[in-house]
Amino acid sequence: MEKKKLRSAAWFDGDEKMSFVHRSWMRNQGYPDDHFRGKPVIGICNTWSELTPCNGHLRDFAEWVKRGVLEAGGFPLEFPVMSLGETLMRPTTMLFRNLASMDTEETIRANPLDGIVLLTGCDKTTPSTVMGACSVDLPTIVVPGGPMLNGVFRGERIGSGTFVWKIKDKMGTEEFSKEDLLEAEICSARSPGHCMTMGTASTMACMVESLGLTLPGAAAIPAVDSRKKVMAQLAGRRIVEMVKEDLTLSKILTREAFENAIILNAGVGGSTNFIIHLQAIAGRIGVELNLEDFDKIGSKIPLLVNLMPSGDYLMEDFFYAGGLPVVINELKTYLHQGAITVNSKSLVENSSKAQCYNREVIASIGKPLIAEAGIAVLKGNLCENGAVIKPSAATPELMNYRGKACVFTSIEDYHARIDHPDTPIDEHGIIVVQGLGPVGYPGMPEAGNVDLPVKVLKKGIKDMVRISDGRMSGTAYGTVVLHVSPESAIGGNIALVKDGDEIELNVPERTLQLLISDEELELRRQAWTPPKPVTDRGYVNMYINNVQQAHLGVDLDFLVGKSGKEVARDNH
Ligand code: FES
Numbered sequence: 001m002e003k004k005k006l007r008s009a010a011w012f013d014g015d016e017k018m019s020f021v022h023r024s025w026m027r028n029q030g031y032p033d034d035h036f037r038g039k040p041v042i043g044i045c046n047t048w049s050e051l052t053p054c055n056g057h058l059r060d061f062a063e064w065v066k067r068g069v070l071e072a073g074g075f076p077l078e079f080p081v082m083s084l085g086e087t088l089m090r091p092t093t094m095l096f097r098n099l100a101s102m103d104t105e106e107t108i109r110a111n112p113l114d115g116i117v118l119l120t121g122c123d124k125t126t127p128s129t130v131m132g133a134c135s136v137d138l139p140t141i142v143v144p145g146g147p148m149l150n151g152v153f154r155g156e157r158i159g160s161g162t163f164v165w166k167i168k169d170k171m172g173t174e175e176f177s178k179e180d181l182l183e184a185e186i187c188s189a190r191s192p193g194h195c196m197t198m199g200t201a202s203t204m205a206c207m208v209e210s211l212g213l214t215l216p217g218a219a220a221i222p223a224v225d226s227r228k229k230v231m232a233q234l235a236g237r238r239i240v241e242m243v244k245e246d247l248t249l250s251k252i253l254t255r256e257a258f259e260n261a262i263i264l265n266a267g268v269g270g271s272t273n274f275i276i277h278l279q280a281i282a283g284r285i286g287v288e289l290n291l292e293d294f295d296k297i298g299s300k301i302p303l304l305v306n307l308m309p310s311g312d313y314l315m316e317d318f319f320y321a322g323g324l325p326v327v328i329n330e331l332k333t334y335l336h337q338g339a340i341t342v343n344s345k346s347l348v349e350n351s352s353k354a355q356c357y358n359r360e361v362i363a364s365i366g367k368p369l370i371a372e373a374g375i376a377v378l379k380g381n382l383c384e385n386g387a388v389i390k391p392s393a394a395t396p397e398l399m400n401y402r403g404k405a406c407v408f409t410s411i412e413d414y415h416a417r418i419d420h421p422d423t424p425i426d427e428h429g430i431i432v433v434q435g436l437g438p439v440g441y442p443g444m445p446e447a448g449n450v451d452l453p454v455k456v457l458k459k460g461i462k463d464m465v466r467i468s469d470g471r472m473s474g475t476a477y478g479t480v481v482l483h484v485s486p487e488s489a490i491g492g493n494i495a496l497v498k499d500g501d502e503i504e505l506n507v508p509e510r511t512l513q514l515l516i517s518d519e520e521l522e523l524r525r526q527a528w529t530p531p532k533p534v535t536d537r538g539y540v541n542m543y544i545n546n547v548q549q550a551h552l553g554v555d556l557d558f559l560v561g562k563s564g565k566e567v568a569r570d571n572h
Helices: 018-028 060-071 094-110 125-134 162-167 178-187 200-211 226-245 255-268 273-285 291-298 315-323 323-332 347-351 409-415 520-525 537-548
Strands: 043-045 075-080 117-118 142-144 151-153 155-157 375-380 381-387 402-410 430-433 465-468 480-485 500-507 513-514
Touching: 043 060, 043 226, 043 409, 043 500, 060 117, 075 402, 075 480, 094 273, 094 537, 117 125, 117 200, 117 226, 125 142, 125 200, 125 273, 142 226, 151 178, 162 178, 200 255, 200 273, 200 381, 226 513, 255 273, 255 291, 255 323, 273 291, 291 375, 323 347, 402 480, 409 430, 430 500, 465 500
Parallel strands: 043 075, 043 117, 117 142, 375 513, 402 430, 430 465, 465 480
Antiparallel strands: 151 155, 375 381, 381 480, 402 500, 500 513
16 A cells, blocks of 8 residues: 655655754754654644643643554644633633634644544533544544542532532522532542533533544543543554544544434433534534434434433443443444444444443343433424424423413523512423523523522422523533524524413424414514624624524534645745
């Protein structure tokens, strides 16, 4: 086979002035000359940041990747990209996912790299880097940073995020004092790693494994387990081979691979954020994937994994039970066997020997937790381009429900009025929150799972139908309709709902209807005025003017697709 010239050779090969410049400055870091003579250059794209606690251990991890790259005869070069920490960033990390993807894409494109290892962890750091890498399309492997160890508080498993949602109403009461809270704080974050429920970060780790972008079994290994370092080292070795094989992202990320990811996301009970991120990734690599595909392909798949937020266990338990390879093995008849992974074998081939060590955590296909899981996609005059709901996290009695709307124009309006005596809401109503969409907030925050009014909670009622154009944390649960598109800020019909309007949610029929006449809807549309944009400068202004709606994946319209790996002009 003819040896293909490495992409990095365009920088490092040759004896003219610029090759000298490219090599000479790099050599101030102490690299021997042979590193620039035909070794695949592997970029280790690191989302490490002390401001992203879930990725705080990744600087250390990069060293294990480097070991592997060196062992396989490659030249590792680590570089930072914008890191997105879910817990600290204002107003929401989702506003910056596309910016981080641009950083990743342009850093890869602009530099002499032949292959890429993505070190990821917290929710948005996985999709943003994968999106960016897809737009360049070099051989790429993902090393998910791994979940934290189980949270354990006074003998009870507590899941990151999920625990907070559960106890927030008791905080500061006799039942749960300030001292209890302080103790619980460290108990729910007792090791490096990302959230250990099947929240968005774990969902993203499973997503990249399902897409074939990791070595087998990578997703569930806890961040502090020594096997995670082994995985990082093996990924370092493998990426060098992938460069030699020219195994680029687009050879792995086929339509079949995306369908496999949808099937497995249903099987593990992954977060609703999966939809938005998977669509954005598909858009970058050039695979057609629409919102309806998630329902068509995923909604009849059985739920096998019993993890919080809707189940009982955590990622550490999932790992001990066998992890994603067990789920792949159980669901193999649904999966495309032709889709290859980074090791050139299919998911099914890689998982054929996987054994389940705890059926409480991973159910068998013959005895699933729920016969049909996945995500339901709704259509109707309230969401003309679609909305989503996760039935496995919802209350069965509310899946076919009619109630009167109580409308909040923003999340601030909700907080100000939800418990006000004049607010027309009781347990029979439906809470509608506007202004949480990509343009409106801006950035589509995880605020759709708003709390019930205190007066309703006091009656012991734990769930009501809630509808918004926002997202929901993967660690949350409830009968929450999300991602309503078009959103209120651009004049979607959700902007036209008024207090007292009847709304009908029918999940079995996949409909969401505002029960007013077309004439009335049109009159309200004529009277509607768009909200003022929050800013007219900077990245946020660019975001507001170019962001796509939820049903398309919330990417910036001009980022969809690839720029590719060729950069025509040299640097001078
Ligand atoms: Fe980082 Fe949950 S806050 S994964």
